Amino acid sequence: MFTAIRLVPLVPQVLALPSPLQLEAANQGLEQEIIERLQIEERLRQQSEREHLLGSITQHIRQSLDLYETLNTTVDEVRQFLQVDRVVVYRFNLDWNGSIIAESASSRDFSIAGQTIHDPCFESLWQEPYQQGRISAIEDIHIENIQDCHRELLESLQVRANLVLPILYRETLWGLLVAHHCSGPRHWETWEIDLLQQLMTPPNIAIQQAQLHQQIQLLNLRLEQQVRQRTNELQRALEFESLLKRITDKVRDSLDEDQILQTAVEELALGLSVDCCDVRLYNADRTACTIRNEYTTTLPNYRGYEFQISESPSPGIHEQLLQGVTSQFCSTADDLVQAGRAELSSMACPLMDNEGVLGSLWLFRATQEDFNELEVRLAQQVANQCAIAVRQARLYQTAQQQVVELERLNRLKDDFLSTVSHELRTPMSSIKLAIQMLEIQLRSLNVIDTASSSIGRYFQILQNESQREINLIDDLLDLARLDADVEPLALTSIDLREWIPHVAEPFEMKTQSQQQQLILEMPENLPSLTTDLAYLARILTELLNNACKYTPAGGRITLSAFVDDRYLKLTLSNTGVEIPQNELDRIFDKFYRVPSLDPWRHGGTGLGLALVKKLVERLGGSIRAESSENQVIFTVELPLGWLNFSSVLLV
Structure with missing residues (x-):
């Protein structure tokens, strides 16, 4: 009851209706709210599309370093967003003309991709504003107040409205983004x-990335080229080193000057792939030059041509060569030597050693390409090796000439000695016979029976000296016969154990009288020997006589015989004397005496050991001398059996 009574006053208020004015005002407010909401939704949609477009382009830039791919993506996205007929990127050249480098068109009819566009009024009207970042928006070219040249250009491109934004790179006008x-x-x-202003940032980044990427690519390309170049240089250097070694080995293997130089020019010409290579040698006073050796493939051959340096059209080149300087130059047809070598790249290197310039090494190439540093260094090294080899070859030739001359003089000496020996043999035989007859006459008169008489002493001197001269003549004649090698060997077989003591027997009393000790050493099973008995006896006699002569009192002389493999070895040693090492190789020379052994005190002719060496070699053996610890040892090796019967006489 209480609730009903309280609601009764509210019924009229609830049942009251709005007036028409109130309804109209409410509808207007609702419409405004709807419009604002739609505008907000449109702005949100546009913002979302802008963010999507910006994000899409930015993402693509991050994923690609290809500038043109990025620009094509940008113009395609912008065209679809703006719903225009064409969007292009226009890049300027240095003359402010430009070309379309990226395009997105709604149909082929609107495509202008790849065209070069010349805007006659751009540089004067638009270059500076665009440089400052100006944006141009033309809604209708027929209404806008623009220059006629600009309108005509746009009409030629079918443009009715356009939007242009500058693309700046490092504060420089790089190009334009244009929507048509x-x-x-x-x-x-x-x-x-x-x-579009916001979209200018990603293309700028893309350009910067692309430029940086391009710089990196160029840097990598240059580095790769440098690596390849360095690798090629190293490979070439190794090839040149191998070529130099091959040339050096070949020129050192020969002492023939012509062969040395010809080998060098051929190997160098083939190794450097030149058309011609030659060596020119100067005369003694360096006033003339001769092309000594040459290798050519296509050019004329001038080998053997000689010319005066003063008459050469390029004497300055020779002046530099004589100073040891390598030259590169271009040959001309004025040079008679180079008549067939005009307009060639040429190089000349001096052939020089420590004694001066011998000549020069020349190379010719039929192109205008200069010789590089490696080729110049190789040519200089080859020239140096040739100079050394030529000097050695000339020294060798000089030495050979001296050897030939010495051999000629030696033959003359031997011929002279042989002739004199033959000429003296007859009178000395007569003198010896006369002395014998004189001795008989004087003894019959009892003139020389007393040994202390002066006549007896003089007569003994006459006998001794005449016999010494006869022995000298006999030795010279024996050497001449051995050198001539015309007498056959008289081979016989001997028992060495019986024969050697028989040969040594005459020296036993001599050694005892000189207070020397003579020792013979032979094994029990010593085999027989087939040889020339007279020659072998002469060998042992000379060696024993030599040992007795130089061994002091109290010294020991030992003669040994033993078999080693297929050879008989005879050694004769004597103590109390020593020969210097530098004299051992000369003691077998004719007339040579060891200075330290006082040769004039012992006498002799100086032919004994020379004759022994000849006799040993005639028997097919060898002899050597050793000296140390105050003793001298002679070792003779003879073959046990004689196999060469072409010049022997069997007895």
Whole structure:
């Protein structure tokens, strides 16, 4: 009851209806709210699309370093967003003309991709404003106040409305981003312009990345080229080193000057792939030059040509060569020697050693390409090796000439000695016979029976000296016969154990009288020997006589015989004397005496050991001398059996 009474006053208020004015005002407010909400939704949609577009382009830039791919993606996204007929990126050249490097068009009819566009009024009207960042928005080219040249250009491109934004790179006008509407006029919204301004940042980043990537690519390319170049240089250097070693080995293997130089020019010409290589040698006073050796493939051959340096059209080159300087130059047809070598790249290196310039090494190449550093160094090294080899070859030739001359003089000496020996043999035989007859006559008169008489002493001197001269003559004649090698060997077989003591027997009394000790050493199973008995006896006699002569009192002389393999070895040693090592190789020379052994005190002719060596070699053996610890040892090796019967007489 209480509740019903309280609600009764409210019924009229609830049942009251709004007036028409109130309803109209409410509808207007609702419509305004709806419009604002739609505008907000549109702005949100546009913002979402802008963010999506910006994010899409930015993401693509991050994923690609290809500038043109990025720009093509940008113009395609912008065209679809603005719903225009064409969007292009226009890049300037140095003359402010430019070309379309990226395009997105709604149809082929609107495509201008790849065209080079010349805007005659751009540089004067638009270059500076765009440089400052100006944006151009033309809604209708027929209404806007623009230059006729600009309108004509846009009409030629089917443009009715366009929107242009500059692309700046490092504060420089790089190009333009242009949106073309071709089907009719177009109003460009502010937010569209703002969007494109925001889109300028990703292309700038893309350009910067692309430029940086291009620089890196160029740097990598240069590095790769440098690596390849360095690798090629190293490979070439190794090839040149091998070539130099091959040339050096070949020129050192020969002492023939012509062969040395010809080998060098051939190997160098083939190794450097030149058309010609030659060596020119100077005369003694370096006034003339001769092309001594040459290798050529296509050019004329001038080998053997001689010319005066003063008459050469390029004497300065020879002046530099004589100073040891390598030259590169271009040959001309004025040079008679180079008549067939005009306009060639040429190089000349001096052939020089420590004694001066011998000549020069010349190389010719039929191109205008200079010789590089490696080729110059190789040519200089080859020239140095040739100079050394030529000097050695000339020294060798000089030495050979001296050897030939010495051999000639030696033959003359031997011939003279042989002739004199033959000429003296007859009178000395007569003198010896006369002395014998004189001795008989004087003894019959009892003139020389007393040994202390002066006549007896003089007569003994006469006998001794005449016999010494006869022995000298006999030795010279024996040497001459051995050198002539005309007498056959009289081979016989002997028992060495019986024969050697028989040969040594005459020296036993001599050694005892000189207070020397003579020792013979032979094994029990010593085999027989087939040899020339007279020659072997002469060998042992000379060696024993020599030992007795130089061994002091109290010294020991030992003669040993033993078999080693297929050879008989005879050794004769004597103590108390030593020969210097530098004299051992000369003691077998004719007339040579060891200075330290006082040769004039012992006498002799100096032919004994020379004759022994000849006799040993005639028997097919060898002899050597050793000296140390105050003793001298002679070792003779003879073959046990004689196999060469062409010049022997068997007895």
